[in-house]
Every structure is written in structure tokens, then in C-alpha cells.
Amino acid sequence: MELHQLRYFVAVVDEENFTRAAERCLVSQPSLSQQIIKLEKELGQPLLERLGRRVQLTDAGRLLYDKALRVLSTVDGVQDELAELSGEGRGRLAVGAMLTAAPYLLPKLVRRFGRRFPHAEIILHEDLTEQIVDRLMQGELDVGILALPLEQRPLETTELxxxxxxxxxxxxxxxxxxxxxxxxxxxxxxxxxxxxxxxxxxxxxxxxxxxxxxxxxxxxxxxxxxxxxxxxxxxxxxxxxxxxxxxxxxxxxxxxxxxxxxxxxxLVLAWREGRHQSRVVREFIRDAEQHAK
Amino acid sequence: MELHQLRYFVAVVDEENFTRAAERCLVSQPSLSQQIIKLEKELGQPLLERLGRRVQLTDAGRLLYDKALRVLSTVDGVQDELAELSGEGRGRLAVGAMLTAAPYLLPKLVRRFGRRFPHAEIILHEDLTEQIVDRLMQGELDVGILALPLEQRPLETTELxxxxxxxxxxxxxxxxxxxxxxxxxxxxxxxxxxxxxxxxxxxxxxxxxxxxxxxxxxxxxxxxxxxxxxxxxxxxxxxxxxxxxxxxxxxxxxxxxxxxxxxxxxLVLAWREGRHQSRVVREFIRDAEQHAK
DNA sequence: TCGAATCAATAGGTATGTCCTATGGAGCTT
DNA sequence: AAGCTCCATAGGACATACCTATTGATTCGA
Structure with a gap:
């Protein structure tokens, strides 16, 4: 039994539907199906009745659901508390990406990131390069995904x-x-x-x-x-x-x-020169550098 | 944050020592170290102070330790309850192995099994082939690891x-x-x-x-x-x-x-013909068939 | 009643990540 | 200073969670 399996399970129960649950969890439907099946196998009994159009809990499922909620809220809670304690808050990340790059880079990066920091709030902004740069300068965005060459502005960049x-x-x-x-x-x-x-x-x-x-x-x-x-x-x-x-x-x-x-x-990541970066932003940059391609 | 990471962490705190904790968790010391480090990285702060001879909790560590205990006991509890509900009990497994096979097969199999069923009780018995067979017939052992050919006894076997x-x-x-x-x-x-x-x-x-x-x-x-x-x-x-x-x-x-x-x-797995096998026994057999080699 | 649509499961392949062994290096002990 | 004990690092093997593509089953609408 793993935490992500519990998350998937709870999502299925809440959504009454595997496909929507998968979207909510930022994974594909087969991945989620697989994990639910695996969980049922491990526990030795079905947790859900698949009734074609909708999904219903078995007795075992009901039992697990309650505990799963408690476990997940405890886990999420302690993560928040620890974030608090380290003085970083829970994390907010505003990413801009130019339109001709966004659909090819963001899904993967956001998915990875959403898994690592399930409580961070991610804000996406797709736009033309200049608008992205403007918003970076105004501090509305933490980082932008742009292409070289960039106009002369006080931006720091790292190559993707x-x-x-x-x-x-x-x-x-x-x-x-x-x-x-x-x-x-x-x-x-x-x-x-x-x-x-x-x-x-x-x-x-x-x-x-x-x-x-x-x-x-x-x-x-x-x-x-x-x-x-x-x-x-x-x-x-x-x-x-x-x-x-x-x-x-x-x-x-x-x-x-x-x-x-x-x-x-x-393609590069860019941010306003000298802007303070919270931990989630730093981590996003590090992660993107490694996994953008 | 993953459940196994919490288990490792709790073990380290309890044992005040990485090496012993690793033994308790049935993993190598480097694996456990790695996971603890990863957990600390994800949470953005150290959980333990390594003081050479012994190990002490940081504030963050103390906070996490309490919650981790709660989470793990909830998880373990629900697994027991579900096992109860399916009428299988928590599971007990008695394995015998002949002396010339035991040290090469058991560690891996037991480790795998211990991870999948942390609450199952595993009893090992190493002995000469005949003694193993006797104990299988008497019902003291659920399965034996033996070599072909086997003397004529009412045993079922599956090849490893x-x-x-x-x-x-x-x-x-x-x-x-x-x-x-x-x-x-x-x-x-x-x-x-x-x-x-x-x-x-x-x-x-x-x-x-x-x-x-x-x-x-x-x-x-x-x-x-x-x-x-x-x-x-x-x-x-x-x-x-x-x-x-x-x-x-x-x-x-x-x-x-x-x-x-x-x-x-x-090498084969053998058990008394017709003996009822609980779920853990069946799972052990299935697992061994796939992963013995 | 048939065709389209919806939805979960299966198949096949990739890559991420956990595990191992071997080794390094720091701090105690003798 | 040599030897221990113990945690961290390195490198490689294997397991597994993930993806896309597809199938199969059921429901819905015409």
C-alpha cells in the first residue's frame, strides 16, 4: 500500500469515475487503473464495484476510504506544518510560457512538479514572448519559458x-x-x-x-x-x-x-534579475533544467 | 513523501542508528540512508542530526515522527481490519528449506515477502530434505524448498x-x-x-x-x-x-x-497434497515462482 | 436495434527510482 | 596511530510506475 495509491483511490471515490480521477491526479487513466487493481490485489479483495456508468464502494472500500482520508490529511498537514516551520510557506509558482513552446513543455513539467509538491499552487500563463517578459518584470510571474535571443532586459536565464x-x-x-x-x-x-x-x-x-x-x-x-x-x-x-x-x-x-x-x-528559463526565489521556484527551475528535453 | 520513507525514518529514530534501522526494515544501509536524505530534501530541512555515535531529532524531525507514527499505525490498522474482513487473518507463513539452498534463496524471498506483507509472521526452518518433508506432512510447514527428485510422498510441487x-x-x-x-x-x-x-x-x-x-x-x-x-x-x-x-x-x-x-x-517448492493454503502462502508461492532465480 | 460514444482494462515499451555491492571518509576507541 | 564503527557516495541492476495505443464492454441516442 502506497500513498499515491490511496490518493488515486480517494480520487476515484470522489469522482465516481476513473477517467476524471486520473485527470485530477495528473496521471493517465491506465496508470491509475493499474494502481487501483494492484491495491485491490494486495488487500485481497475488491474495493470498488464497477457498474458500467458509475462506481460504487464495497464494504472493504468504505473502510479503506475513511482511513485513507485520515492518512492523507495527516500527511498533507505535516507537510504544510514543516513548510511553515522552515518559513517557506506552502509554495506558489507562477510560470509563463510562450505559446509556441507551452503545449510541448508544460504538461510534462507541471505533472512532475505537481507530484513532487502536491500542495504548491501552480499558475500558468501562456502568451507572446513580450507579454511574458513584461509580467516577469512586474513580478507577476516567477519564471518564463522563452526562446533566445531575448531583448535587452534585466533577466537571468538558464538554458533548457x-x-x-x-x-x-x-x-x-x-x-x-x-x-x-x-x-x-x-x-x-x-x-x-x-x-x-x-x-x-x-x-x-x-x-x-x-x-x-x-x-x-x-x-x-x-x-x-x-x-x-x-x-x-x-x-x-x-x-x-x-x-x-x-x-x-x-x-x-x-x-x-x-x-x-x-x-x-x-529555449531557456528566464526570471527577473535578482528576484528572490522561494524553494518551490528554485526546485522547479532545477527540475526543468534536467527534464525539459 | 512515501510510506516506506516514513517507516525508515521511524526505524532510525527508534534504533538511534541507521545500520540497525536498515536491518529492521530488511534493506541495506545505503538504501535507507538514501531514502532518508531524499525525504529531508523533499521537506526542505534536516530531520536528524548525525552526531557520529548517535542520532538526534531536529524540531522538524520531532514533528514528523509523531505524525508518522500515527499514519503508519492507521495504515497498518486498516490492513489488519481488511484482512480480518476477508477472513484470512493477518497471515502466518512457515517455510522450510534444505540446507544447501536456504542461504542462497531465502534472504531474497523473505525480504521481498516481508515488504509486501509487513505484518505476516514468517517462520523459517532450515534442515535436511527428509526432515523438511516430514514437517510438511505433519503440517508444521506450509511450503518447502527442495530439490528433485523427491521420494514418493503425497506432495505437490512447482518448479522454481x-x-x-x-x-x-x-x-x-x-x-x-x-x-x-x-x-x-x-x-x-x-x-x-x-x-x-x-x-x-x-x-x-x-x-x-x-x-x-x-x-x-x-x-x-x-x-x-x-x-x-x-x-x-x-x-x-x-x-x-x-x-x-x-x-x-x-x-x-x-x-x-x-x-x-x-x-x-x-529446485522446487513443495507442499502437502491438498493442504489448504492461506492467501499469504499462495502469494509466497506465486512470488517465489517468479523471483526465485 | 444498430451505431456511436464512453469508459475501464490490457499490451507493449520507456524511464524513473529503489535496491544492491563496493568503497570512501569521518569520528571514536584502543 | 591503527582499527572500528558508522553514514555517505558511486555505479550498475532490476523492479515498477508511467506513457501511448488499442481492445472490449456497456450505455446512450437515433
Whole structure:
């Protein structure tokens, strides 16, 4: 019997539903199912009756539920008290992330963090780079997830990782299998551009122009997901970051590296210079440095 | 924060000593140290002052200790109640093992089992095969760890694994590096025999005689460890099971397979035919089947 | 009554984390 | 000063909790 199993169990009872319970616990539904099953096996009897649409406690389940509540509240209580005692409070963390990075980094980081500090309050803010920077300066946000280069502001940064920008083409497109693909090839194709409101859009444009390649922009979109759909349906090709390629579930796009002189973007954590950081913030930064990629 | 961490912590406080606490928890001292350190890190402050010879609680530690006791007793309590409810009692398990297998299998199995069922009572009995069988028949033991073949008695068995009997020679001995080693080679060397009181000794003798090889027995011993020491100091060579070879810490023996027709022994779990098995016994058997090797 | 939708369980693979052994280094004891 | 005792660190093995993808069962709506 483990504490996380008790948490899962209580969540299922409260939500009367495995799927919602899993969301509440920040794990996948199968993971939660597995742990409940394991708990039942260990205790030698079912805790829940699965009645199709809803879920009901068995006698054993009722017994466990009461104790589990008590155990969890004791554990949570002592964590709060200890946090109090060390003078750190329970912890609040406000993270900002630019829109073209947020969906690919935040889920994992927040999940990890939520598990380590179940009582910390996490506030997420997705926005354009400049707004994030503004809020960092105003102290509304503790840290931001941004891309280099950053405008000149008193920010401290730590690098997360550098990723390549890959050429996204429709599956089966001739560029998908061509041996060498250069910016000259790119210039000949219709191009779907991330809106240069986003720093990613600016970076892509800058990269092209530096190489005297003026892409034939047939369409611009402000969301990566939309770009992927457009590329997938043959509207044009585009340049997208690796993390977006990994997360692509459309199955209609192929991704490949350019043959030389590959474009990249570097993601960093940034915070206002000299800002005091509570323990949870420091821990979040440390954790992100190690596990962002 | 995890339950096992709380158990370790409480054990350290009770024993005032990491090493003893580790023994009580059936884990190694470094494992326990690690978990305590991890717990302190997560809570953001030390729980114990290490004062060389003894260990003292910090304020935070005192706070946690009280709560931990409460949490653990609640958890243990509910496990007992649930066991009660399913009508299985808390569980008692009496395991017998023949002397030439016990030290190599029991520690791991008992450790695993002790973790899964911290409240089950485990009784160990090491003895010669026949005594184990007698006690199984009399119902004093729930299961026995024995080797095939078994005398004709109403026993049910399940196979654990088959292991080779390896030739044990002093390090640097010419047989250690000879390409092919046969029973003819063995017959030429002085031989240290496990006392045929043990079924292992009988098996070794039988194996030799079946191949018309009469070993020159210079010495017989009733303990594998002693045999290893004797072989290591050059008294003679011997045939020993793989598990004993793996556990050999003398560093003075070399082990190798015979070139053909290799001798083996097969270890099994055995219990009296038709004997009712409580849940802990069934679980022990299942666990042993999977993790004995 | 059939098709769609919802939901839990299963399968397969990855990675995190706990455990082990071996070793180091600090503080007592003799 | 040498030897003990004891906790921490290092490195590698194994177990297990996690994920995605998929199946199978049930319920709901048409």
C-alpha cells in the first residue's frame, strides 16, 4: 500500500469515475487503473464495484476510504506544518510560457512538479514572448519559458535545450524523400508561416532572409497545430520545432532536417534579475533544467 | 513523501542508528540512508542530526515522527481490519528449506515477502530434505524448498528453476583454463565432497558413479561455505551449484562448466497434497515462482 | 436495434527510482 | 596511530510506475 495509491483511490471515490480521477491526479487513466487493481490485489479483495456508468464502494472500500482520508490529511498537514516551520510557506509558482513552446513543455513539467509538491499552487500563463517578459518584470510571474535571443532586459536565464527546426511536408511529398534539401528547395514550394507575432515566426523569417531565400508564403497561422493541419492537407510546407514534430498526431506530415546549416531555436528559463526565489521556484527551475528535453 | 520513507525514518529514530534501522526494515544501509536524505530534501530541512555515535531529532524531525507514527499505525490498522474482513487473518507463513539452498534463496524471498506483507509472521526452518518433508506432512510447514527428485510422498510441487552444478577449482588451477574438462579430469583430482547426508552430496556422487567415475574424495564437509574455503585453499576440487558460485565471496575459487553432459539440480517448492493454503502462502508461492532465480 | 460514444482494462515499451555491492571518509576507541 | 564503527557516495541492476495505443464492454441516442 502506497500513498499515491490511496490518493488515486480517494480520487476515484470522489469522482465516481476513473477517467476524471486520473485527470485530477495528473496521471493517465491506465496508470491509475493499474494502481487501483494492484491495491485491490494486495488487500485481497475488491474495493470498488464497477457498474458500467458509475462506481460504487464495497464494504472493504468504505473502510479503506475513511482511513485513507485520515492518512492523507495527516500527511498533507505535516507537510504544510514543516513548510511553515522552515518559513517557506506552502509554495506558489507562477510560470509563463510562450505559446509556441507551452503545449510541448508544460504538461510534462507541471505533472512532475505537481507530484513532487502536491500542495504548491501552480499558475500558468501562456502568451507572446513580450507579454511574458513584461509580467516577469512586474513580478507577476516567477519564471518564463522563452526562446533566445531575448531583448535587452534585466533577466537571468538558464538554458533548457536547443532543438532543430525541421522541414514539415505532407507525407509522400517529393521533398520527404529527396536526399539533400536546401533553402533553395524550400523557396520553390508554397510556405505556411507561423505568424511573426510569435518569436518562432520571426525566427523562421529571419533565417530565410539571412540566406536570401524569400519563401512563397501562401498562408500564415498563429498556431502550430493549425500549421500542421495545413501542411498535412497539402497547402504548403513549413519549418517547425522538433518538439512540435514529436507531438504531431495528425500522421499526415513528414519531418526532416535540412541538409546543411540547420536552423535551431534555444529555449531557456528566464526570471527577473535578482528576484528572490522561494524553494518551490528554485526546485522547479532545477527540475526543468534536467527534464525539459 | 512515501510510506516506506516514513517507516525508515521511524526505524532510525527508534534504533538511534541507521545500520540497525536498515536491518529492521530488511534493506541495506545505503538504501535507507538514501531514502532518508531524499525525504529531508523533499521537506526542505534536516530531520536528524548525525552526531557520529548517535542520532538526534531536529524540531522538524520531532514533528514528523509523531505524525508518522500515527499514519503508519492507521495504515497498518486498516490492513489488519481488511484482512480480518476477508477472513484470512493477518497471515502466518512457515517455510522450510534444505540446507544447501536456504542461504542462497531465502534472504531474497523473505525480504521481498516481508515488504509486501509487513505484518505476516514468517517462520523459517532450515534442515535436511527428509526432515523438511516430514514437517510438511505433519503440517508444521506450509511450503518447502527442495530439490528433485523427491521420494514418493503425497506432495505437490512447482518448479522454481534448474541450475547447473559447476566445477569449483582453486583460482589459477590448470583445470580453470583447460579447454575441455570432463569427468575423467575430475577423477584425477582430489575431490571435496558435500556430505551425502545432503541430497546435494547424494546427487553429486550419483552423477559421478553413473559415469563410472569414482572421485578421489579427500575430504567431506557438510557446508557449502566450508567446501568453498577448502577448494579455495587448494585441498581439492568440487561440484557446486550455480547459486553458491554466485554467492562466493572468497575470491579464491574459479567456477566453470563441464564440457558435456553437465550435471544440474532442479529446485522446487513443495507442499502437502491438498493442504489448504492461506492467501499469504499462495502469494509466497506465486512470488517465489517468479523471483526465485 | 444498430451505431456511436464512453469508459475501464490490457499490451507493449520507456524511464524513473529503489535496491544492491563496493568503497570512501569521518569520528571514536584502543 | 591503527582499527572500528558508522553514514555517505558511486555505479550498475532490476523492479515498477508511467506513457501511448488499442481492445472490449456497456450505455446512450437515433
Amino acid at each position: 535545450f536547443t532543438e532543430e527546426l525541421l522541414l514539415a511536408v505532407p507525407k509522400g511529398h517529393r521533398l520527404a524523400s529527396k536526399k539533400r534539401v536546401t533553402m533553395a528547395d524550400v523557396a520553390r514550394e508554397p510556405f505556411v508561416l507561423i505568424d511573426p507575432l510569435h518569436c518562432l515566426g520571426q525566427q523562421v523569417l529571419a533565417f530565410c532572409l539571412e540566406r536570401d531565400c524569400r519563401p512563397r508564403v501562401v498562408c500564415r497561422s498563429s498556431q502550430i497545430l493549425t500549421v500542421q493541419q495545413l501542411v498535412g492537407s497539402g497547402v504548403g510546407i513549413s519549418l517547425l520545432p522538433e518538439c512540435a514534430a514529436r507531438a504531431d498526431r495528425t500522421r499526415k506530415c513528414a519531418y526532416r532536417s535540412l541538409s546543411a546549416d540547420r536552423p535551431t531555436r534555444t | 528453476f534448474t541450475e547447473e552444478l559447476l566445477l569449483a577449482v582453486p583460482k589459477g588451477h590448470r583445470l580453470a583454463s583447460k579447454k575441455r574438462v570432463t569427468m575423467a579430469d575430475v577423477a584425477r583430482e582430489p575431490f571435496v565432497l558435500i556430505d551425502p547426508l545432503h541430497c546435494l552430496g547424494q546427487q553429486v556422487l550419483a552423477f559421478c558413479l553413473e559415469r563410472d567415475c569414482r572421485p578421489r574424495v579427500v575430504c567431506r564437509s557438510s557446508q557449502i561455505l566450508t567446501v568453498q574455503q577448502l577448494v579455495g585453499s587448494g585441498v581439492g576440487i568440487s561440484l557446486l551449484p550455480e547459486c553458491a558460485a554466485r554467492a562466493d565471496r572468497t575470491r579464491k575459487c574459479a567456477y566453470r562448466s563441464l564440457s558435456a553432459d553437465r550435471p544440474t539440480r532442479t
